[in-house]
Amino acid sequence: MSADLETFYEVIRRQGITRRSFTKFCSLTAASLGLGAGAATEMAQALETKPRVPVIWMHGLECTCCSESFIRSAHPLVKDVILSMISLDYDDTIMAAAGHQAEAILQETREKYKGKYILAVEGNPPLNEGGMFCIDGGRPFVEKLKEMAEDAFAVIAWGACASWGCVQAAKPNPTQATPIDKVIKNKPIIKVPGCPPIAEVMTGVVTYVTTFGKLPELDRQGRPKMFYSQRIHDKCYRRPHFDAGQFVEEWDDEGAKKGHCLYKMGCKGPTTYNACSTVRWNGGVSFPIQSGHGCIGCSEEGFWDKGSFYDRLTGINVFGIEANADKVGATVAGVVAAGVAAHAAVTAVKRIVKKPENVG
Amino acid sequence: MGIQTPNGFNLDNSGKRIVVDPVTRIEGHMRVEVNVDKDNVIRNAVSTGTMWRGIEVILKGRDPRDAWAFTERICGVCTGTHALTSVRAVENALDIKIPENANTIRNIMQLTLQVHDHVVHFYHLHALDWVDVVSALSADPKATSALAQSISSWPLSSPGYFKDLQTRLKKFVESGQLGPFKNGYWGHPAYKLPPEANLMAVAHYLEALDFQKDMVKIHTIYGGKNPHPNWLVGGVPCSINVDGVGAVGAINMERLNLVSSIIDRMVEFTEQVYLPDLQAIASFYKDWLYGGGLSSKSVMSYGDIPEHANDYTAASLKMPRGVILNGNLAEVLPIDLADPNQVQEFVTHSWYKYPDETKGLHPWDGVTEPNYVLGPKAKGTKTNIEALDEEAKYSWIKSPRWKGNAVEVGPLARYIIGYAQKKPEFKEPVDKLLTDLGVPVTALFSTLGRTAARALECQWAARQLRYFQDKLMASIKAGDTATANVDKWKPETWPKEVKGVGFTEAPRGALGHWIKIKDGKIDNYQAVVPTTWNGSPRDPKGGIGAFEASLLDTPMADPNQPLEIIRTLHSFDPCLACSTHVISEDGQEMAKVTVR
Numbered sequence: 012m013s014a015d016l017e018t019f020y021e022v023i024r025r026q027g028i029t030r031r032s033f034t035k036f037c038s039l040t041a042a043s044l045g046l047g048a049g050a051a052t053e054m055a056q057a058l059e060t061k062p063r064v065p066v067i068w069m070h071g072l073e074c075t076c077c078s079e080s081f082i083r084s085a086h087p088l089v090k091d092v093i094l095s096m097i098s099l100d101y102d103d104t105i106m107a108a109a110g111h112q113a114e115a116i117l118q119e120t121r122e123k124y125k126g127k128y129i130l131a132v133e134g135n136p137p138l139n140e141g142g143m144f145c146i147d148g149g150r151p152f153v154e155k156l157k158e159m160a161e162d163a164f165a166v167i168a169w170g171a172c173a174s175w176g177c178v179q180a181a182k183p184n185p186t187q188a189t190p191i192d193k194v195i196k197n198k199p200i201i202k203v204p205g206c207p208p209i210a211e212v213m214t215g216v217v218t219y220v221t222t223f224g225k226l227p228e229l230d231r232q233g234r235p236k237m238f239y240s241q242r243i244h245d246k247c248y249r250r251p252h253f254d255a256g257q258f259v260e261e262w263d264d265e266g267a268k269k270g271h272c273l274y275k276m277g278c279k280g281p282t283t284y285n286a287c288s289t290v291r292w293n294g295g296v297s298f299p300i301q302s303g304h305g306c307i308g309c310s311e312e313g314f315w316d317k318g319s320f321y322d323r324l325t326g327i328n329v330f331g332i333e334a335n336a337d338k339v340g341a342t343v344a345g346v347v348a349a350g351v352a353a354h355a356a357v358t359a360v361k362r363i364v365k366k367p368e369n370v371g
Numbered sequence: 372m373g374i375q376t377p378n379g380f381n382l383d384n385s386g387k388r389i390v391v392d393p394v395t396r397i398e399g400h401m402r403v404e405v406n407v408d409k410d411n412v413i414r415n416a417v418s419t420g421t422m423w424r425g426i427e428v429i430l431k432g433r434d435p436r437d438a439w440a441f442t443e444r445i446c447g448v449c450t451g452t453h454a455l456t457s458v459r460a461v462e463n464a465l466d467i468k469i470p471e472n473a474n475t476i477r478n479i480m481q482l483t484l485q486v487h488d489h490v491v492h493f494y495h496l497h498a499l500d501w502v503d504v505v506s507a508l509s510a511d512p513k514a515t516s517a518l519a520q521s522i523s524s525w526p527l528s529s530p531g532y533f534k535d536l537q538t539r540l541k542k543f544v545e546s547g548q549l550g551p552f553k554n555g556y557w558g559h560p561a562y563k564l565p566p567e568a569n570l571m572a573v574a575h576y577l578e579a580l581d582f583q584k585d586m587v588k589i590h591t592i593y594g595g596k597n598p599h600p601n602w603l604v605g606g607v608p609c610s611i612n613v614d615g616v617g618a619v620g621a622i623n624m625e626r627l628n629l630v631s632s633i634i635d636r637m638v639e640f641t642e643q644v645y646l647p648d649l650q651a652i653a654s655f656y657k658d659w660l661y662g663g664g665l666s667s668k669s670v671m672s673y674g675d676i677p678e679h680a681n682d683y684t685a686a687s688l689k690m691p692r693g694v695i696l697n698g699n700l701a702e703v704l705p706i707d708l709a710d711p712n713q714v715q716e717f718v719t720h721s722w723y724k725y726p727d728e729t730k731g732l733h734p735w736d737g738v739t740e741p742n743y744v745l746g747p748k749a750k751g752t753k754t755n756i757e758a759l760d761e762e763a764k765y766s767w768i769k770s771p772r773w774k775g776n777a778v779e780v781g782p783l784a785r786y787i788i789g790y791a792q793k794k795p796e797f798k799e800p801v802d803k804l805l806t807d808l809g810v811p812v813t814a815l816f817s818t819l820g821r822t823a824a825r826a827l828e829c830q831w832a833a834r835q836l837r838y839f840q841d842k843l844m845a846s847i848k849a850g851d852t853a854t855a856n857v858d859k860w861k862p863e864t865w866p867k868e869v870k871g872v873g874f875t876e877a878p879r880g881a882l883g884h885w886i887k888i889k890d891g892k893i894d895n896y897q898a899v900v901p902t903t904w905n906g907s908p909r910d911p912k913g914g915i916g917a918f919e920a921s922l923l924d925t926p927m928a929d930p931n932q933p934l935e936i937i938r939t940l941h942s943f944d945p946c947l948a949c950s951t952h953v954i955s956e957d958g959q960e961m962a963k964v965t966v967r
Contacts, residue, residue: 015919015953025445037545040825061822063546063548065548070399071401072422072424072948073447073948074398074444074445074446074447074448074948075398075399075446075447075448076444076446076447076448076450076598076599077447078447078449079447079448079450079598082495082580082583082584083583083584083587083597083598084584085584088580088581089580089780090577090580090581093550093551094539094543094550097550098549098550099550099551100548100549100550100551101553102551103393103395103396103397104395104396104397104496105396105397105495105496105551105557106395106552106553106554106555106696107395107396107499107504107551107552107553107554107555108395108553108554108555108556109391109393109394109395109396109933109937110390110392110393110394110933111931112554112556112932113393113395115554116553116554117918130515137423137424137867139747140741140743141753141754141884142754143743143754144422144423144424144767145400145421145422145423145755146392146400146402146421147392147393147400148392148393149390149392149402149423149751149755149756149757150754150755150756151754152400154754165793170897174687177444178424178426178429178441178444179424179425179429181429181441182429183428183429184429185425185428185429186423186424186425188424204597206444207447207598207599233455234628248619250619260514261857261860262603262605262608262855262857262860263606263610263854263857267610268429268610268612268617268618268852269612269616269617269620269621270617270620270621271617271620273404287596292591292595292596292597293584293587293588293590293591293596294584294585294588296588296591296592296629297591297592297595297596298595298596299594299595299596300595301595301603301610301620302591302592302593302594302595302596302600302601302604302609303595303601303607303608303609303621304601304608304609305596307601308439308641312813315429315441315621317431318423319434319435319437320436320440321434321436321437328683356393364677369716
């Protein structure tokens with residue numbers, strides 16, 4: 012980053028925030044990211060020497076649920092993210108400017124902050140009809156996306172749309188909606204899947220990049236390990252009921268009222284990698300299973316095309332689990348875990364995902 | 372060359388053409404082109420939906436019980452309303468009756484959305500059309516405090532509070548990194564607020580941003596997350612258990628208390644912040660009464676918020692239902708969504724193909740075959756549009772019409788219908804606001820009227836939330852905890868072939884889903900959504916939709932700075948992902964763009 016950009020620390024000091032509050036902020040952020048005490052010091056140093064990073068947030072084919080989720084962030088508050096942590100110079104959902112005035116910002120950012128801005132992408136480009144199923148400024152969105160990616164420092168793929176394709180890419184994908192890593196080949200891409208992703212996971216990823224100046228450690232599919240390395244099922248508070256063979260058999264039955272396991276109602280928790288059962292949603296209030304509905308697996312690739320949300324997991328059937336799950340037992344849980352792990356490994360091998368290099 | 376449309380508007384596209392693309396601070400992608408005369412008054416308007424995703428063909432052949440999740444992803448801003456419409460359509464088709472508690476909880480979910488969506492729209496998508504952020508820097512914090520305290524008892528109103536905020540804002544602006552405020556139309560002559568009102572509004576912009584995240588916790592409690600909470604055909608997925616073993620894993624006393632406390636804060640915020648702000652802002656803009664468009668002529672509302680489970684008649688719906696045509700407020704016409712001659716969609720000016728494009732099709736028989744062509748008078752190329760030809764096809768949005776008429780939908784439509792029906796809970800707040808502002812009832816038919824109706828409705832919805840949460844508590848107290856009916860959960864129990872329709876009033880207006888189910892799978896699915904009504908291109912007879920009508924005759928201070936255009940468009944709260952979800956029947960591959 013060049014010296015003419017103001018650092019985050021300078022910005023908040025100018026805004027009347029004390030050194031003490033600043034240190035406290037670093038500790039809290041480090042803690043919320045699940046990092047140790049040393050990280051708080053590292054973060055403080057980073058914030059003192061790095062400027063507010065320009066962020067360009069573009070929208071392709073999507074439903075805006077990712078933006079809506081982002082503004083739900085409880086820690087940090089989104090107003091603090093926007094006013095003090097990043098410089099959200101372009102986001103068609105909230106920006107004051109429109110038309111030419113909006114378009115001008117894209118060009119200016121490319122020139123002024125070449126190689127220094129983060130490109131955050133919500134939604135994806137459709138490739139059919141010359142890209143004109145998504146028109147932006149009279150041109151195909153895909154062209155603008157590639158232009159802006161060209162000079163970005165790193166790219167964030169928000170949600171299931173940008174990461175995997177999501178609902179518009181479900182069969183038969185009539186617009187040929189395409190995940191962004193299929194059209195952006197030469198930049199590191201952080202995938203933050205989910206429909207939408209959890210708010211604090213989104214701000215956690217952004218602040219990680221802006222404070223440490225590097226990408227978080229990613230798994231083979233390009234997802235930050237810190238939030239996506241465990242299954243919902245691994246940390247589900249209803250897991251003991253699964254292990255004890257206590258299941259909801261039909262909606263609103265005794266089991267449902269007692270908070271039993273939703274596996275038989277089609278819950279995809281055992282095959283879904285996300286932070287819902289740990290971070291939870293909307294400031295930690297609840298998550299789908301806690302409110303009585305099974306996980307629909309919305310952070311997994313192609314989750315729309317894996318059968319009904321109410322079908323019991325078929326991936327586990329192969330390992331002979333379904334019959335046993337009705338019976339009970341910790342043994343069963345072990346087999347499920349092994350089965351699912353094997354399934355996941357096979358899936359992972361099928362994908363050729365290059366682990367992005369750390370930059371910055 | 373001027374022409375008159377059959378719905379009574381004069382169009383003249385001879386003057387200078389102005390293009391706004393992208394239209395920002397909306398959901399999705401949109402373009403608008405207008406022609407202005409020598410005095411910079413808008414004489415022709417062309418509104419274009421510039422995205423197309425196609426959820427409906429994707430739904431074909433799938434399990435109808437899953438449809439809510441797919442259709443919910445039509446829109447993440449009005450999250451949940453498509454899901455609710457979908458489960459209602461499936462229940463209508465299969466004749467499934469839901470328990471009273473499920474109806475009550477669904478109403479609470481829907482009303483929470485109304486309040487959240489209206490607040491976020493007003494402060495975060497619309498306010499910057501009225502509020503000059505830069506002007507707030509020159510406000511006197513003491514005078515701002517006096518202004519705030521004169522209109523509301525909201526406690527965050529001290530001089531020190533506004534001074535701190537102003538300092539933070541000043542330093543933010545001085546940093547040169549303006550973020551979302553960059554390149555705004557600051558200093559534009561169409562901004563009318565004094566610096567103090569601007570500063571107060573900026574403070575509330577930030578407070579609303581903080582509070583909106585708490586409102587949606589009601590969705591999180593009953594639906595597990597927000598955006599995109601979970602729903603269920605036959606009821607709601609959350610079970611109620613307030614006593615004994617396992618209650619901690621269900622809707623229990625702590626959960627109910629949390630909902631209740633959030634509702635109290637929602638009522639407080641709408642009454643002490645949103646409404647006073649609206650009234651204060653309106654008092655400076657009451658001479659700017661452009662943008663009425665179709666609202667003084669034809670409006671429609673399906674109605675919503677059923678008092679009684681499974682009763683979707685006008686008598687049971689707490690939101691008004693009916694159609695007003697040609698400004699005849701004396702007659703509110705009844706709606707039948709199953710009647711093939713009422714709701715119909717046309718594609719004469721849309722990028723789709725019909726066998727006979729002079730005729731419209733009812734959603735149960737809907738056809739959607741894409742046909743992306745530009746008219747002979749368009750400028751540029753197919754992948755670099757400079758100007759569209761509105762005499763040909765020019766939008767990814769279809770043109771729905773009610774008995775052949777273009778109608779406006781949304782909060783203003785609902786309030787006009789409620790007003791015409793002389794319902795006190797809609798008429799009295801409108802009369803009071805008009806009296807306070809000293810404007811006639813015709814002032815309602817304007818951009819400002821649309822914005823005001825949304826604020827009034829927000830307050831109405833917050834109070835209804837209290838009513839329905841109390842109703843839920845009373846029901847639990849009486850021993851009823853049922854939340855789902857599973858009699859027809861299994862597809863084996865379904866008839867071989869059925870069809871149904873479900874409707875809601877989304878924050879943006881009338882929303883309908885039409886479904887055909889065959890052999891346990893979706894055979895056809897069509898959604899006709901609010902922004903399709905409002906943002907529709909012209910119909911075969913040349914009738915224009917609400918967006919286009921609303922822009923006509925508005926003077927622009929500077930055609931290069933389209934503040935007046937976006938102000939009026941934003942008053943509809945456009946949702947383009949919703950309006951352009953429709954899809955090819957066969958999903959055939961079109962010409963591909965080369966991936967470089």
